[in-house]
Structure formats: structure tokens, C-alpha cells
Amino acid sequence: MDRSGTHRVAVLALDGVYAFELGIPSRVFGTARDERQRPLYDVVVCTVDGRPVRTDSGFTVSAEHGPEALERADTVVIPPTRDFDEGMAGDELPEPVAAALGRIGPGTRIVSFCNASYVLAALGLLDGRPATTHWHVAEDFQRSFPRIKVDADVLFVDDGDVLTAAGVAAGIDLCLHLVRRDHGSAVANHVARQCVVPPWRDGGQAQYIERPVPEPTLATTAATRAWALERLQEPLSLGELAAHARMSLRTFTRRFQEEVGLPPGRWLTGQRLELARTLLESSDLPVDVVAHRAGFGTGNSLRQHMRAVLGVSPAAYRRTFTATR
Template sequence: MNTHTVAASVIDDIPLTPWDVYELGIACAVFGGSHSDLADPWYDFRLCGIRPGAAHGGPGLVVNTNHGMADLADADTVIVPSVPDDCVTGDRPFPPELLEALRRAGNAGARIVSLCNGAFALAAAGLLDGRRATAHWAHTELLARRYPAVHVDDSVLYVDEGQILTSAGLSAGLDLCLHLVRRDLGAHVANQLARRMVVLAHRPGGQAQFIERPVSPSDDDSLAPVLHWAMEKLDRPLSVDALAARARMSPRTFHRRLLAATGLTPMKWLLTQRIARAQALLETTDLPIDGVSRRSGLGTANNLRRHFSLHVGLSPTDYRRAFPAGVEHQRTPGSPVAVSRAG
């Protein structure tokens, strides 16, 4: 089976800002890293510029683009990281070569992804018309004003519209990239990659961009111990009262603290973790569906089917067929097998 190609765009003759470096680095680390021990083959990653071979300078960094816009247009997945501020404001037009390559990729059925304000390039190419999309919260108002045909949502980390995916800024770009790996290669591979990168394995796209993250005054004040405890006991009944008692907090305080730290209510957090556990069990074991539902804490097989189909986009049986236990996961280029609902 052919290796899935991922192409990231770099606009020529523009100095790379620290944000540009960060978001381009996310794409390089996820898709261009050496992760063939997790899935073989891994992705074929390309950096594409208007002029192949051009060097792009940033703070202590030089990026060489050895591929051009033709390679971008022919990729299975196209990623547009941060774009220059003057392109965002309209003071400078996007390179027509980039917009044409994006249109060609879209017409060919490629999966097209933006990180942060890369959504402006997708909008300029007409790829977001009539679609729901997001960007960094600092840019969403301008995105909606400049491109009124786009349904801009500034309240989420990322939006998955199937062929077109957009994310908020910085760490939300990493969430979206891991979401793509999860779509292509399954939850187990995505979780192992997240562990390697020392990040949360799964932040759902519908989680809020605005999350208060207060610095805990002491280790005793951290939610990490109780969340770790809950992860070890997902197969058991877990109530908000039980979690709050374990954290030595009132239920109201625990609810408020978890919402501030993760953007999720306690029961939503538990459901997200249980669905992720069910995905891993379906991929790595031969347990029957009712066994998966019990081990993941979702109760009955019918309850598992209902929640799994709603949040993953496939039935548990179809998901298992896509990612059979003990089989090296492969994917058809440009054709994701599972779609997580972002809203």
C-alpha cells in the first residue's frame, strides 16, 4: 500500500516568527518524525514552498523547502500552518501559486488542514465557503468579517468537517494533528505518539479555547492524582461525589476546578476517557463488544454502540474491522476511516 503523503506549506520570502516556527514544528514532529515503530509505513512528509530549495529564516532556524506547489497539490493531506500577518489583514495578497495548489488539492479529494491563522489561506482559496471553521481566537472576528461565507466558531479547539479541518492556535494545532493520526492509524497509535511527545492523548475538538489554567500552590492542590486514580478505575461506577471526595473537595469545587483545568465537566471528562479506552480495547484485544463496554465503564453493549457512534462516527464493530488487533494498521491515502465529531 502506498505511503500517505503529508505536505506542509511555507510562504517564500517571509521571516518566520516564533509562532510560525512552533506550528510548522508541530507538523514536522508529528508527520515527519521517525515513528515507524508505531506504524510502518509512517507518513511521507514534505515541506513545500513557491520556489523549491528556498531557505526560510527564523529566530535561530533555517527551513529548506525541497518541494514545490506541484507536490503540495498532489499530497494526500495538505497542512497550512501560520501565515504572515499582512496576508491575514489583506495588506498583502496570498501567493496565487499557493491558492491554486490548495484548490487543486481540494478538487482531487485531498484532506486539507489549517493550523491557527492558516485558515485565512483556505478561506482565500474558497475552500471554507459554507463550512464551519475556526482559528486562533485573536483572529476569528477578522476571519468572519473578511470571509462572511465561512461559519466561524471561536469557541472550539478544532473543527473536523471531513475533508477540511481547521484548528485554533499553538497547542490546539497539536491536538488536531494527533486527531488526524487517530483517524488514520487508530487510538492506540495516537495515544503512544502523544505519550512520546508528553502531551494529553486526546483533547476533543469541541473543548473550549478559553481555559483558565491557574498555577497550583502545591502538589496537594493538583487534580492530577484524582484523574490518574479515575483512569485506573474507568470500569467501575464513578460519580462526581466520589471523585470530589477523592480530591478532598466539595462536588461544586471539584466541578469548577476540573472545568477550569480541562474545559470539560466531570461527566464529560469521564465519557471522553471511556470512549478512548473502548477504542484502545477494540484495537488491541479480541474482547466481545459487551466485554469492551464493561471494561471501558460504558455499561451495556447498547450504551457503548450509542456513545461510540455519536463521538467516533463508526459502530464499534466497524471500528474493530478498521483496526484489527495484532494487524499492522494501514490506511488508504486520503481516505480517513473514522471521523470524530468536533462539535
């Protein structure tokens, strides 16, 4: 961070960069403010040699910075390029790209969107680690880099200092996740509202993969999901959810999976965890009370779920995000 405590983000625009994804970090991180409305992030765009680069949209981008911006960054974000739409020929990066990335300092957080995962893979940063990429190139990505634990079903993977996102809007999901990780739910939710996007999305990439169009139907689980969100502290069963949707258990479970990308039970647990996280960050309620209000019943149950999903206890989570306020 710089002397003001602002987190420095460098966005590396490669030749052929997708213009939409290039703008995501500036839009999301640039919207984050502290309680005094001071920027929490300083976002700059750079290229490997300081020269303009082509975009996928018929215009060029003249960045204000060259590769020296990578040396000063706390986080480096690499958006996708059309050059990797069908994968990457070989497993070596062009020398200018490799040289620019070699200027990134140790301890820097590195993020890829979509097919920019090939860049991180070619650098060896993903060997033996979990990662994702756009589902369209996932099979080629796994074949090209068999040491990577590719998960093509998720929207993004957070492996600490290296994070990978799936296609297009998943870059927004990942940036919001980083704001939440850095500064808590309140700041991330405010950014999401300003950007007119949900603070998190249900499910993963599976719901967006091309499939045969199902038979038209008016039945949906949306109303039941909204109903469940108002009753998270109640012990909702699958049977109660199906009954509210006026579907059989089998039909409801199948329809829910198709619409959300997750089984009902996993979705419900995820929503309860988000509520618990918000309560831990924004209140001084005892852990047992938070657990009850979020629908986990007991503090022990909440502790087990938080350790399984987040790797921390409720108390440790609260200490972390109370310190960021």
C-alpha cells in the same frame, strides 16, 4: 499514496511561516511506523514558487520542493504565518499563493494550523462548515467569513477532508488525531511517546485564553482525575469525585472546569470513549464486555455514545481499525 502504500504529506511554507509549527508535521508524521518499522508517511516541505521563505524566527527556509509537490500529496498541511497575526486584509489570497493551492488535486485532505485557517477560508473551503482558529483572531475570523461555523473553544475540528487546528501545540494534537484516524490508537500512542507529548489533551482552547489570575490555591483536581482513570469501569458520580477531592460539589465543578476546560461528566465520558476505542482496536472482546470495562455498562450505551461522538458503531469502528493493522 505512492506504490509502497506510504501516505504523502506536503507542508506548504508561506512567507513569514512560524518555524515551530512548520516542523510539526515532519516530526509527528515522520515518527509513525508500521510493525516492520517502515515509514507510514512521506513528508515534504514546499513553497509556492520553490524559493526560500522567511520565518518568524530570524532565518529563512530553503524547501526542497516547489508547488508541484501539492499535486502529488494525499494530505496538504498549511502552517501559520506572522502575516495573519491580526487577521487578513480583504478576503483574497496573493495570486502566487492562490495559484499554488489551485494545483491541489480533488480528494486531497487539507489541514490548517492556527491562523492558516484564513487561507482555507479565502479559498471558500470552509463555507458552511465547522472550523476553528487561534482564539486571538477568532472574532475577526468570524466577522471576515460569516458563512463559517467558527468554534473557538476546541483544539481542532475534523470535518472529513478539511481539518483546522487552533494555535501552536494544537497542531500536534491534530496530527496525532490524523495518525490515530489513519492507523489506530496503538500507532498514535507510540508516536506520542516518541515525541514526549500526551496522545490527546483534555478540554479545548478555553483553558488557555487570557483571564485574570485567580487567587492562589493549593487545591487541585489532578489527583482525583488520576484516581478516576483507574476506576473507569465503575459508575462514578459527581458526588464521589468531589468527595475524593475533598471539595463541595460546587467548588469541585468550578475548579475542574478551570483546570480541564470541560465539565467533569463530559471529561469522564471522553476518557471512557478513549478506553473503549483502545479495547476495540487491540482486542477481540465482545462489545458488551468492552462497554462494561470502559464504564458504559451496556453495549447499547456504548453504541449511543460512539454514534454521537464518532458517528460510527463499535463494530464498524473495530472493522476499520482492524483492517489498518
